[in-house]
Amino acid sequence: MPAFVIPAVEGRTDRASTTEQAGTWGSILPAVWSFMLAARERGLGTVWTTAQGPLERELAGVLRVPYDKVMLATFIPLAFTIGTDFRPAKRVPREQVLHWDRW
Numbered sequence: 001m002p003a004f005v006i007p008a009v010e011g012r013t014d015r016a017s018t019t020e021q022a023g024t025w026g027s028i029l030p031a032v033w034s035f036m037l038a039a040r041e042r043g044l045g046t047v048w049t050t051a052q053g054p055l056e057r058e059l060a061g062v063l064r065v066p067y068d069k070v071m072l073a074t075f076i077p078l079a080f081t082i083g084t085d086f087r088p089a090k091r092v093p094r095e096q097v098l099h100w101d102r103w
């Protein structure tokens with residue numbers, strides 16, 4: 001059965017400084033990514049989505065999450081995939097995004 005995993009992080013970044021935002025998102029993002037990799041290793045597919053963001057307050061209400069203190073950081077659909085014929089995604093050439101010593 002497919003499921004949604006909804007990682008949450010304490011603290012809201014709505015009006016936070018860039019430093020605070022970096023600290024908060026940097027606390028949750030690696031954990032979610034680790035989870036996604038672990039799922040993949042077990043034959044489960046996941047995908048990072050944020051399109052549901054505008055409904056966060058409503059969803060927090062349904063889930064009884066204290067919206068003022070906790071952010072629903074992302075929504076991760078989780079399910080066994082149809083087949084395992086995965087290929088690397090199309091990417092911008094590395095030279096266009098990698099900078100050495102200076103921008």
Ligand SMILES: Cc1cc2nc3c(=O)[nH]c(=O)nc-3n(C[C@H](O)[C@H](O)[C@H](O)COP(=O)(O)O)c2cc1C
Pocket residue numbers: 047048049050051052089
């Ligand atoms: C910050 C972020 C938010 C995303 N939000 C969505 C989303 O709301 N809906 C969606 O279909 N994909 C979203 N994506 C893209 C998917 O995570 C995924 O990269 C895309 O579906 C391509 O999948 P693939 O890499 O397996 O081909 C988002 C990606 C990032 C990095």
